[in-house]
Amino acid sequence: MKKRGIGVGCMFYGIGYGFSRQDISSATVEICEDGSVIVRSGEVDFGQGSDTIFCQIVAEELGLRYDKIQLIAADTFTTPNAGPTSASRVTYVTGNAMLKAARAVKSTLEPVATEILGENDLVFVNEEVRSKAHPQKRMAFSKLAKQCHLRGLQIVETAWYDITTKDVDKETGQGDAYATYSYASQLAEVEVDTQTGKVEVLRLIAAHDVGKAINPSNVEAQIEGGVVQGLGFAITEKITQEGGYLKTNSLGEYTIPTSMDVPVVESHIVEVPVSTGPYGAKGVGEPALIPTAPAILNAICNALDIRITDLPADLENLMRLIQEKGE
């Protein structure tokens, strides 16, 4: 008999290390004489897209084309310390450091532009600097860069950003745990084969409050990947050990979801900007997978009226529980 159920999982997750653990980052933005931009970041982009959003942030701030920003990342010889690439903190902390560095560089450029254009209501847009009220008063960004260099001005800034929190009271647990939190809800629809214990996830719907999606495609990608990891955590992945030796020590034994195991994933990006985030952004890396297993387990409970309290909800686990309940 196949039984269907729907379940919801909700979560909030602290961004960064929290609890007064050091949480700082830095980034460097340099404007070269010809107007090209070099950005240096200590973060590691292993596919999540941190390189991309750093270029986006600097480009946005300086009105330049994102694909013209040159990024040097994770080079211990030349990039400043950004702290670890973990804790879903990179957009929030290092993104902020990028923004700060870009703004610092801008603050060197602006007076020079004012001097040349004779206006001080300047906007940086479309690779130019121009007056808002008198748009015909404009100059190319590259020319402005040259002018700054000719004036012997330093247009390279390394900015530091610190989100280390005060910590909570050890007795009451109240206080300042994390700098900010991401929130999410996910919904899973499952179909359980009560004759075999097999769980199929038919649909996964995820809504994540990320503050601001600097790169919506990348945020979606994180959500899509995270929920499948959550699905594996809930259903297909089991670690077994014997006498201290890991038995599930290969991809043949430790079975992560294949393309045949994944449902349609619908992701919804919710943007409730946080004032402390770069353009209001928070984080999504870990949040993507946190509510998935709870949603799936709740869906199984909805289908079978069985509470699963240890993972994975695999064939063996489920069949045992179904038998105990008495089918």
Add this chain to the structure above:
Amino acid sequence: MEEKPSKTVLRMSVNGRPVEVAVRPSWTLLRVLREELRLTGTKKGCEQGDCGACTVIMDGKVVNACLVLALQAESKEIETIEGLGTADDLHLLQMSFIEKGAVQCGFCTPGMLMSAEALLRENRQPSHEEIKVGISGNLCRCTGYAKIIEAIESVSPKKIVRHSPHSDGY
């Protein structure tokens, strides 16, 4: 001390070019591609056929290069990711993967592309389900497969014209 068996010359075609390389019997095709021919686009994942990171096309069919003894590839035609496209001349599938955001860490990507290419050669307009089957031998941890499937789906018979790999602006 046990003597190693002497090497045998392996002759095969790789990405359209004839190749001759001295190999030991215990070497796999994967080892030859990566270590001897320096074609490191094909990845070493589990080395036992469970992950698909080493997927190449051999005589027109996708295989795990880690499960082919080098000498079993004698006279065969091997196609690797390097033959599919280059940075200056991207294959349609590669462009689609980029456009759709189907690449995160990239480790599964060469294998995925080879499986997708083999699938499209046999079935020019595969259904969603057929695509899922086509890549079912390739594990991915980052993407959840969604954008990979979208990227393969969007390579349709209409888009045969090759575009420049550099898009216009942002």
Add this chain to the structure above:
Amino acid sequence: MQNFQFYSPKSIEDALDFLSDKGDSCKIIAGGTDVIPGLRLEHLCPAHVMNILEIRKLRGITEENGRIRIGPTTTFTDIVQSDMLKQNLPLLVEAASSVGGPPIRNRGTIGGNISTASPAADVLPAVIALGAELELQSRSRGTRILHAGDAVEAPYKTQFNPDEILTGILFKKLPQGTKSAFEKIAQRNAMARAYMNLSIVLRATDDGNISDLRIVPGAVEAVARRVTAAEKILLGQKAEKNLIDKATETLAAEMVGVWIPEYKMPVLRNVFKRVLSSVL
């Protein structure tokens, strides 16, 4: 991986000559999906490895004298794509399509699935259910025929002699009206070792009497076999509920407690009932 000498004969004759000399220290390799991991993990340390993929005669699906001959190096993909097999031996096609993923199916062979004799094999139980005969050749014994059901002595151990090579798997065409079904249960939907599989072949006469029934569960016993005790309950009878229940219990009782874990027993009962009902 320990070192070995590699030999790749182009004919069955050359292979037989080699085996008659070096059979005791030789491992035959076809698709390599089981052998290569075995070599890597050094479960297998042969002095010689003989590649049989270059022997063209060993691969292919043909009809001869009303029987279907499948060469041992015929891949799972060859089987899945064969219209002839889809029509005549759909059970085999279903079983082959359940193995691994495309790269595995392009290399894995029916001969390999039989020769590896894994308790969790998917195709071997279907081959047994279809009553196949295995053609083996050697210099010392010539050609001999072995029933598929007798091929495996113990997990990972066939009855094949070291100087023997499997040269064909022969199937009688099933009479009109024969139905078959295959189900595989696994932790995930591809690239998965069977938690359990079940092959059933059934033929009923017009009045509903079951004239032929073969039940072969896989991944539940050390060595897959037809569970004739359960088959006998229904043979010559109509499939009424009480008989189905009795056959189910007989099947369960036949599964010696040593191998199949307790938690799989209810699954076996459930799967048997539903696969059986799909062919009634």
